Amino acid sequence: MDGATEDKSDLSAKIAAxxxxxxxxxxxxxxxxxxxxxxxxxxxxxxxxxxREALKRLAAQSLIRxxxxxxxxxxxxxxxxxxxxxxQITTSTLLLSMNEVDFETACEARFALERACAPLSAxxxxxxxxxxxxxxxxRQSQPGLSDESFCASDVAFxxxxxxxxxxxxxxxxxxxxxxxxxxxxxxxxxxARSREVIVALHAGLADALEARDGAGVDGRLIELxxxxxxxxxxxxxxxxxxxxxxxx
Amino acid sequence: MDGATEDKSDLSAKIAAxxxxxxxxxxxxxxxxxxxxxxxxxxxxxxxxxxREALKRLAAQSLIRxxxxxxxxxxxxxxxxxxxxxxQITTSTLLLSMNEVDFETACEARFALERACAPLSAxxxxxxxxxxxxxxxxRQSQPGLSDESFCASDVAFxxxxxxxxxxxxxxxxxxxxxxxxxxxxxxxxxxARSREVIVALHAGLADALEARDGAGVDGRLIELxxxxxxxxxxxxxxxxxxxxxxxx
DNA sequence: AGAACTTTAAATGTCTGACAAATGGATTTT
DNA sequence: AAAATCCATTTGTCAGACATTTAAAGTTCT
Numbered sequence: 001m002d003g004a005t006e007d008k009s010d011l012s013a014k015i016a017a018x019x020x021x022x023x024x025x026x027x028x029x030x031x032x033x034x035x036x037x038x039x040x041x042x043x044x045x046x047x048x049x050x051x052r053e054a055l056k057r058l059a060a061q062s063l064i065r066x067x068x069x070x071x072x073x074x075x076x077x078x079x080x081x082x083x084x085x086x087x088q089i090t091t092s093t094l095l096l097s098m099n100e101v102d103f104e105t106a107c108e109a110r111f112a113l114e115r116a117c118a119p120l121s122a123x124x125x126x127x128x129x130x131x132x133x134x135x136x137x138x139r140q141s142q143p144g145l146s147d148e149s150f151c152a153s154d155v156a157f158x159x160x161x162x163x164x165x166x167x168x169x170x171x172x173x174x175x176x177x178x179x180x181x182x183x184x185x186x187x188x189x190x191x192a193r194s195r196e197v198i199v200a201l202h203a204g205l206a207d208a209l210e211a212r213d214g215a216g217v218d219g220r221l222i223e224l225x226x227x228x229x230x231x232x233x234x235x236x237x238x239x240x241x242x243x244x245x246x247x248x
Numbered sequence: 249m250d251g252a253t254e255d256k257s258d259l260s261a262k263i264a265a266x267x268x269x270x271x272x273x274x275x276x277x278x279x280x281x282x283x284x285x286x287x288x289x290x291x292x293x294x295x296x297x298x299x300r301e302a303l304k305r306l307a308a309q310s311l312i313r314x315x316x317x318x319x320x321x322x323x324x325x326x327x328x329x330x331x332x333x334x335x336q337i338t339t340s341t342l343l344l345s346m347n348e349v350d351f352e353t354a355c356e357a358r359f360a361l362e363r364a365c366a367p368l369s370a371x372x373x374x375x376x377x378x379x380x381x382x383x384x385x386x387r388q389s390q391p392g393l394s395d396e397s398f399c400a401s402d403v404a405f406x407x408x409x410x411x412x413x414x415x416x417x418x419x420x421x422x423x424x425x426x427x428x429x430x431x432x433x434x435x436x437x438x439x440a441r442s443r444e445v446i447v448a449l450h451a452g453l454a455d456a457l458e459a460r461d462g463a464g465v466d467g468r469l470i471e472l473x474x475x476x477x478x479x480x481x482x483x484x485x486x487x488x489x490x491x492x493x494x495x496x
Numbered sequence: 497a498g499a500a501c502t503t504t505a506a507a508t509g510t511c512t513g514a515c516a517a518a519t520g521g522a523t524t525t526t
Numbered sequence: 527a528a529a530a531t532c533c534a535t536t537t538g539t540c541a542g543a544c545a546t547t548t549a550a551a552g553t554t555c556t
Binding site: 013024079084088095096101106108116117169172 | 260261264268271272274278297300301302304305306307308309311326327328329332335336338339340341342343344345346347349353354356357358360361363364365368413415416417418420421424425
Binding site: 257284285286300314315316317318319320321322 | 533534535536537538546547
């Protein structure tokens, strides 16, 4: 899974992989207590520090949690959607920033996924989701807002849209795609004009959601995707040829 | 991110979070070497085992890699899509199996996401992708195939479809959704008849992909989603009321 | 008998110090 | 100059110890 099954040394990786397999395969069930570190050391024929390193690896993936004291120990953790969100976002963010994924590719993926949620959200969104979206639209239209806050509000808006589909698996998957884009979006300096356009599109999205108009939502998302890419490209050109443009 | 920023003790978690932040924020760049364990211990005012536990946490997330010997040490790892796939799949699989996500919800998410790729794949799929899909369809139609192999081939087929979109971000996201479903799919005992239906739908998908018929692909995917859920529900009913039928 | 306090055992968290093994560079030998 | 050797650096592993936390068992007082 994480390159742990190397044949070289690195006992802690092998032990971690071993225990991880037991969890994934269901041999160890949720909330079950693992043997104590001393027992594990005995079982695997290694020292306690090595066992501890293995357990920390698992803890980093939220596969186990530990408690001190009598009746303490390491327990198989029920992986919650909340915990998974965090890891998903970290991983997605790093993937984009480290692999020179171009803006168009990331944007295409993000909006393709979001469009997958759109019809479901149009069908099922609650009044709460709609209210959240309206509130974020309102915040976005306030003049004094910093670029970071604008982007954060943008993320909150789209998460509400996605959550409206009422499918936690979709929300989880989309969390990565939407949040991982934020650092890229933060690179864009939003002019008053571009904010105006985006806010209008967001308002249109909320309207379509309110009317439970799936096709309308889809259309607005396409517009938003196109506009976002166009905005990025304009910025890119301005940066790469900063002296050629001014007089035009 | 992973609950590491607790105020309690657990120094290794805090140190891991600290270094992770440096990586995510870009303060530490790809392939940069971290200070040696001894130096980190000095810097953070802890012992070497504690530093090591922190580093193992990061290694478990593929954020760093380590090398022994002179000029060795811990290096910021360029998170590859391959590595991210693995983690994504582990996480997604556990999320589904541990949280009583019902089959319909998982299935809905999976096919919604796949449908998001469909038009792109119809437009861009290479001959290679098509050939892979054809080969898997052929394998699936062989009579002696075990249920596990059938499911594995199913996954390979759908991954080829998704990869056809030529967007690594989408492929990464979908990898989780598609592969995580496999344990659930493995619960289904595929009769000869149901395999026939599925193979036919797969063949239809390949045909539509070949014709670059986005709408056709979409339609087939919807059929496949519906059929899969129906298959599961039939099985479910047969299991929940197994005594109602025999004497009748 | 019951409630409040104390003791105790089990477990993780942390530290110290040590040795093994790998690795690249410097040094010596051929 | 090439090959072999040595050496410093760094991670991997181990052993043993102490600190801290926690829940349960035991004790004392009412």
